[in-house]
Amino acid sequence: MAEHVEKQITDSEWEVMRVVWAQKHVTSKEIIEVLEKKMSWKPATTKTFIGRLVKKGMLSTEAEGKKFIYSANVVEGDVIRETLHDLLDHICDRDVGNTIGTMITQATLSVQDIENLKKILEMKESEAVEDIPCTCTPGQCRCQDHSCGSRH
Amino acid sequence: MAEHVEKQITDSEWEVMRVVWAQKHVTSKEIIEVLEKKMSWKPATTKTFIGRLVKKGMLSTEAEGKKFIYSANVVEGDVIRETLHDLLDHICDRDVGNTIGTMITQATLSVQDIENLKKILEMKESEAVEDIPCTCTPGQCRCQDHSCGSRH
DNA sequence: ATTTTAAGTTTACAATCGTAAACGTTTTAT
DNA sequence: ATAAAACGTTTACGATTGTAAACTTAAAAT
CATH class of the missing domain: 1.10.10.10 (Winged helix-like DNA-binding domain superfamily/Winged helix DNA-binding domain)
Structure with a gap:
């Protein structure tokens, strides 16, 4: 599939x-x-x-x-x-987390949904990285210049 | 803004x-x-x-x-x-949660991201609904026919 | 001061998209 | 058996998109 x-x-x-x-x-x-x-x-x-x-x-x-x-x-x-x-x-890889956050904030979610998402996040924890590398083309993102947090 | x-x-x-x-x-x-x-x-x-x-x-x-x-x-x-x-x-409102789940699953997230998202989810909990109503146009979603869970 | 060069504006042109009428067949109703 | 309705296919046509050359004007170099 x-x-x-x-x-x-x-x-x-x-x-x-x-x-x-x-x-x-x-x-x-x-x-x-x-x-x-x-x-x-x-x-x-x-x-x-x-x-x-x-x-x-x-x-x-x-x-x-x-x-x-x-x-x-x-x-x-x-x-x-x-x-x-x-x-x-x-969008910059480092910004994906924030974008998902935006989505969650705006969405109407059920208790079940939240339950599920929490579970998924927990599973994600094992493969969570400390710092996501920015793979943007130079000039299309600020990460290169100075270490920026996400959502610039 | x-x-x-x-x-x-x-x-x-x-x-x-x-x-x-x-x-x-x-x-x-x-x-x-x-x-x-x-x-x-x-x-x-x-x-x-x-x-x-x-x-x-x-x-x-x-x-x-x-x-x-x-x-x-x-x-x-x-x-x-x-x-x-x-x-x-x-997409059907009832399916938004799953879509976010897909996104999380596929994304590379930092520990910080996960931390943030968890927090957002927790805040979301207060306004979580038991059952999200389907507002799809009849004929464009199965929710009308039989009560379907999300992601049909 | 002239020629080059760089920047912005116009024009071009095929492909895709939104929107739909027209056309040719096949069914169905009369 | 004919007329009417339905279905799929063609054709149409303006707007947007991707891609870019040509043109105009202003600036920079010689």
């Missing part, structure tokens, strides 16, 4: 994928209905995105009976992971 | 912004040099992105002496927050 998703998906395509992920296999009619409601897209618009996703290899079609049934070729988690990875590519 | 950043920035533009954020004010020459090295961009390419960022209002120019000095109109943290927010827009 955890296939590497090379292809990025756009915001609009993501809307379509969510419908497919939510059901296991869907017809275009269902996708169109959901997004007509949510996004106010004309049926033609949704059709375009479906077509592009099929071309990109994100969706599979199988003629079930007479019409097409769509199913996803990538799992939601992988797309999320890939997106997060892209974001982390834009 | 924490201005709302309406304008999205593209990956390429982000590269430019990082150079500006790293120094407080830079000349185009410096930006060009850094990105010629890192991205193998021709000077003209970097110039284009600088121009677009100025037009978008992300960068300010002030003629210091004879030439221009660029400085950022948005802080890095806000752009990061905005990007994270956009990502969260694509």
Whole structure:
């Protein structure tokens, strides 16, 4: 599992994928209905995105009976992971911890979530490093100049 | 602080912004040099992105002496927050906790980071909810059908 | 003072994206 | 059996993005 998703998906395509992920296999009619409601897209618009996703290899079609049934070729988690990875590519490694902190601060979490996260953090403790090296390109981060704490 | 950043920035533009954020004010020459090295961009390419960022209002120019000095109109943290927010827009509220978990799992964290995050989590505990309501559009998430745990 | 050089601005151009109509087939309803 | 509806495919078209050359003007070097 955890296939590497090379292809990025756009915001609009993501809307379509969510419908497919939510059901296991869907017809275009269902996708169109959901997004007509949510996004106010004309049926033609949704059709375009479906077509592009099929071309990109994100969706599979199988003629079930007479019409097409769509199913996803990538799992939601992988797309999320890939997106997060892209974001982390834009920030200094030393700043990742703070960014996660921001996320936690802004999120609504359940007691269960917090429980889980605490557990994950504890496991992380074993491999925690004293000082994270900055691997930024010189000129794109202050860490090189003077030893900066995180979140400059 | 924490201005709302309406304008999205593209990956390429982000590269430019990082150079500006790293120094407080830079000349185009410096930006060009850094990105010629890192991205193998021709000077003209970097110039284009600088121009677009100025037009978008992300960068300010002030003629210091004879030439221009660029400085950022948005802080890095806000752009990061905005990007994270956009990502969260694509996933079910009930799944945010897990997504953060994924992030923590994949990140390299320092002992200090873990310490901080634990503290944040503890503070979060007070406002932790028992069950996070799913606010997804019907048809884009399974939570509606049957009570699903997070990460379906 | 002229020529070079550097900086900023314009123009270019293909690829992708958002948005959608039009078209060709196949089903389904009349 | 025909007409109408539905589905997938093509075509369209302006906006944004990545990539960069060309142009203009001002500064620096000779």
